[in-house]
Amino acid sequence: MADRDWSIETLHDDYRQALRIDAVHYDSNTDLQRIRVLENARFGRFMTLDGVVQTTEGDEFIYHEMMTHVPLLAHGHATRVLIIGGGDGGIAREVLRHPSVTHVTMVEIDAGVVEFCKEHLPSLSAGAFDDPRLNLVIADGAAFMRESDAEFDVIIVDSTDPIGPGEVLFTDTFYGHAQRRLRPGGILVTQNGVPFMQGDELTNTMRAFKALFGDATCYLSTIPTYAGGPMAMGWGTDGDARHVSLETLQTRYAASGLACRYYTPEVHKAAFALPGYVARLMP
Known part of the structure; x- marks a missing residue:
């Protein structure tokens, strides 16, 4: 699956983690930060701020x-x-x-x-x-x-x-x-x-x-x-x-x-x- 189908977190310079994007529920910019709500089969819906995962329904x-x-x-x-x-x-x-x-x-x-x-x-x-x-x-x-x-x-x-x-x-x-x-x-x-x-x-x-x-x-x-x-x-x-x-x-x-x-x-x-x-x- 191509990178465009994954949410790849780049918080660390030498380490990456990724969650497959099975659905996109929300994607918008506020005045302060970009907010996305995506879905993954294992973790359920998850929220990212500027690409960094903040929370998932699963855990x-x-x-x-x-x-x-x-x-x-x-x-x-x-x-x-x-x-x-x-x-x-x-x-x-x-x-x-x-x-x-x-x-x-x-x-x-x-x-x-x-x-x-x-x-x-x-x-x-x-x-x-x-x-x-x-x-x-x-x-x-x-x-x-x-x-x-x-x-x-x-x-x-x-x-x-x-x-x-x-x-x-x-x-x-x-x-x-x-x-x-x-x-x-x-x-x-x-x-x-x-x-x-x-x-x-x-x-x-x-x-x-x-x-x-x-x-x-x-x-x-x-x-x-x-x-x-x-x-x-x-x-x-x-x-x-x-x-x-x-x-x-x-x-x-x-x-x-x-x-x-x-x-x-x-x-x-x-x-x-x-x-x-x-x-x-x-x-």
Whole structure:
């Protein structure tokens, strides 16, 4: 099959991955970036921004469950959550599955991403945008973090890779503003790429986190779409939530009513056990 029938991702100079295009559902340019919604027989519908795969129907549950349920169940009594990015609605969907959460602010820079995901990838948000607990703000996430005086129990940064509009969300200044938006015991979680392929990204984030938080590390999750090894999710808090016991996590998970496809309390605990090559990326 010719290259024109494949979506070839060129995020890395020396590595390529490709998904066969079985159908094209959307292809348009916004003011900020080119958005495409394509279909693959194995992964279902998938979205690309400037040629880089962001999410697929087939395995999105892994990313979204691990980005949300790890901090929320570790925290144990979060009521106010901030999402930076996440225009497909998957993070919001998982956060809002927690009945204890009373308010979610979601800041997305590109209204076009939200609108076409509602139309072309509705399973990702699964009605989250209609939940009265969700306040959707179309704005620059870095500016919101700098200017807002609101405080949150959990902040989830569901950013694109540190290129283009997403680059500012990986700076020390941004993380500093995020730290000031956390309530006591609050947790900041970030998307930090695949360490085997993007080691500098994790190292730089962890250097900033260690200057800001009493507990700064990352945890891992294996997501087929994000090839090259497990994905790292940055973790920063001044509390002791990372060390919550397995028994407590099991109790909280049962009480939440969640029935996850990837997350379990056991996976939660194991995700913080880092392979040597990842641990050596930590400053």
